Amino acid sequence: MRLDAHYTDPTLVSRYDAENSGRDDTDFYVALADELQARTVVDVGCGTGVLAAELVDASRDAAPGSEPTSSDRTVVGVDPAAAMLDVARSRTGGQQVTWLEGTADAALDHLGPGSADLVLMTGHVAQVFLTDDDWSQVLATAAALLASGGHLAFETRDPERRTWTRWTPELTRERSTDPDGTVSTGWVEVTAVHDGLVTFDGHTVLEDGVDRVSTSTLRFRSRSEVEASLDAAGFDVAWTYGDWDRSPVGPQTSELIMVARRR
Ligand SMILES: C[S@@+](CC[C@H](N)C(=O)[O-])C[C@H]1O[C@@H](n2cnc3c(N)ncnc32)[C@H](O)[C@@H]1O
Secondary structure, eight states: OOOOHHHHOHHHHHTHHHHTOSOHHHHHHHHHHHHTTOSEEEEETOTTOHHHHHHTOGGGTSOTTSOOOOOSOEEEEEESOHHHHHHHHHSTTGGGSEEEESOHHHHHHHHOTTOEEEEEEOTTGGGGOOSHHHHHHHHHHHHHHEEEEEEEEEEEEOGGGOGGGGOSHHHHOEEEEOTTSOEEEEEEEEEEEETTEEEEEEEEEOTTOOEEEEEEEEEOOOHHHHHHHHHHTTEEEEEEESSTTOOOSOTTOOEEEEEEEEO
């Protein structure tokens, strides 16, 4: 499996959390897991494990001043990028998560069929599955992991908003200082758009002056394509939101946040 340098180059991986801090999606998915009373959760493409660790953070439920007990939730984080998992394993709370190197199939092998209440794909992981076959395959594995009535939740960028037209060096160039004091400049440049696939280079220049380039391709599926693929995999769409505050999909929103129930 070919993985983007962003997930394999230790220098870029070490900057992932700083670059992706302050995300509203984490609160959304944690609240969803609580509302669904999900006891066993699988995070497919868990990356550096921010969400998975948050899902087992028992201190969220502890009464003020009391000692948090261990979480009664089982969380499995699975990702094919070893360098991302290295960060996940060492984060606070990471010891309470089962980390697996691999694809969703590794979680199915580990947990067995029908064992999960909730399967998640966050950080636009749904868009890394470029072909219809790869997408159908991961949906089939999610369906196999879930018992009837279990849920699959993920987000994908709405192609109607054409977000990639704003991924230009001029609009994305940013100079930032990490918590460890490292100064960097980063920008994004789209190099190809065809057949629902958008290819772009992510540039990162650190103090050594080296331009580290990570090339990615993402698949943009329409709402109707996603709905049809979920139906074919045995899911009913329970909710679709356009933003993390649960607003409906509309001209002001750019996400398709889907929560589907296994039939
Ligand atoms: C943008 S990151 C998202 C990470 C994390 N979910 C988050 O929200 O920060 C995409 C992740 O998908 C993983 N990935 C790539 N191909 C995958 C596949 N076939 N199955 C599962 N995960 C995959 C990458 O290794 C990377 O960690």
